[in-house]
Amino acid sequence: DAGVIQSPRHEVTEMGQEVTLRCKPISGHNSLFWYRQTMMRGLELLIYFNNNVPIDDSGMPEDRFSAKMPNASFSTLKIQPSEPRDSAVYFCASSFGLRSVHNSPLHFGNGTRLTVT
Amino acid sequence: KQEVTQIPAALSVPEGENLVLNCSFTDSAIYNLQWFRQDPGKGLTSLLLIQSSQREQTSGRLNASLDKSSGRSTLYIAASQPGDSATYLCAVKETNAGKSTFGDGTTLTVKP
Numbered sequence: 114d115a116g117v118i119q120s121p122r123h124e125v126t127e128m129g130q131e132v133t134l135r136c137k138p139i140s141g142h143n144s145l146f147w148y149r150q151t152m153m154r155g156l157e158l159l160i161y162f163n164n165n166v167p168i169d170d171s172g173m174p175e176d177r178f179s180a181k182m183p184n185a186s187f188s189t190l191k192i193q194p195s196e197p198r199d200s201a202v203y204f205c206a207s208s209f210g211l212r213s214v215h216n217s218p219l220h221f222g223n224g225t226r227l228t229v230t
Numbered sequence: 231k232q233e234v235t236q237i238p239a240a241l242s243v244p245e246g247e248n249l250v251l252n253c254s255f256t257d258s259a260i261y262n263l264q265w266f267r268q269d270p271g272k273g274l275t276s277l278l279l280i281q282s283s284q285r286e287q288t289s290g291r292l293n294a295s296l297d298k299s300s301g302r303s304t305l306y307i308a309a310s311q312p313g314d315s316a317t318y319l320c321a322v323k324e325t326n327a328g329k330s331t332f333g334d335g336t337t338l339t340v341k342p
Contacts, residue, residue: 146330169329219321220276
């Protein structure tokens with residue numbers, strides 16, 4: 114299995130621009146999570162989906178952030194307009210959930226390092 | 231709201247030492263607890279997962295224990311090596327399909 118795939122690996126953009134981060138979860142996983150990691154705040158959960166439905170978006174910092182999961186194999190996290198304080202590493206993770214009888218370990222992608230200047 | 235704390239924040243040991251990393255959580259109603267390793271500039275790699283009904287899990291030189299009633303987990307690393315240097319994070323999952331709450335991690339340095 115290829116694991117959780119995120120793109121791009123690095124993104125550098127100017128303040129005010131739109132940023133779109135992409136994630137492909139592990140095939141068969143039905144839970145998807147978006148995390149943000151910074152030195153100051155550590156790893157923060159932004160939003161998670163079960164069966165493509167957003168369950169908890171209380172971690173999304175502002176209305177500038179939005180996330181979608183149009184199908185089981187793809188999700189996007191969009192920031193519009195971006196600001197310098199959005200600079201961080203954004204991780205996508207997936208796992209089995211709900212009807213699964215498995216242990217539900219969380220699998221992470223390699224992250225997208227976002228720099229907003 | 232679940233809170234996860236890891237102590238110490240940083241640890242430096244000479245090669246060959248056995249060591250213990252600690253993780254505590256405030257709400258004992260958990261589904262599982264997972265230990266991760268993160269190398270600088272990299273993603274998180276899963277090390278061990280303990281279900282709420284289990285007491286410990288072992289993988290090679292790693293042993294993780296869980297005491298749900300006291301809200302604690304430990305990660306024991308035997309015969310540490312310089313390659314073990316990394317940040318170790320624990321994450322507590324509230325339900326099978328729920329979210330995981332992470333600690334801030336312990337940064338381990340193993341000196342040759």
